[in-house]
Amino acid sequence: MQLGGAAWTVALGRRDARTASxxxxxNQLPSPFADLATLNSSFAAKGLTDSDMTVLSGCHTLGQS
Known part of the structure; x- marks a missing residue:
């Protein structure tokens, strides 16, 4: 906005749940410092595969870039 470009309001917050805790x-998400074995077991406990973990991790990495 300081350079005179367009600006618009963006609503913040999650839209995929009515509540957040x-x-x-x-308690339910693995630590960002977890090793591969811990990540594999954490995802498996939620019924997710190694491929699911790879896709979700990649998406979050791109989202932070």
């Missing part, structure tokens, strides 16, 4: 997220 930081405690649940902290």
């Amino acid at each position: 930081q405690t649940d997220a902290n």
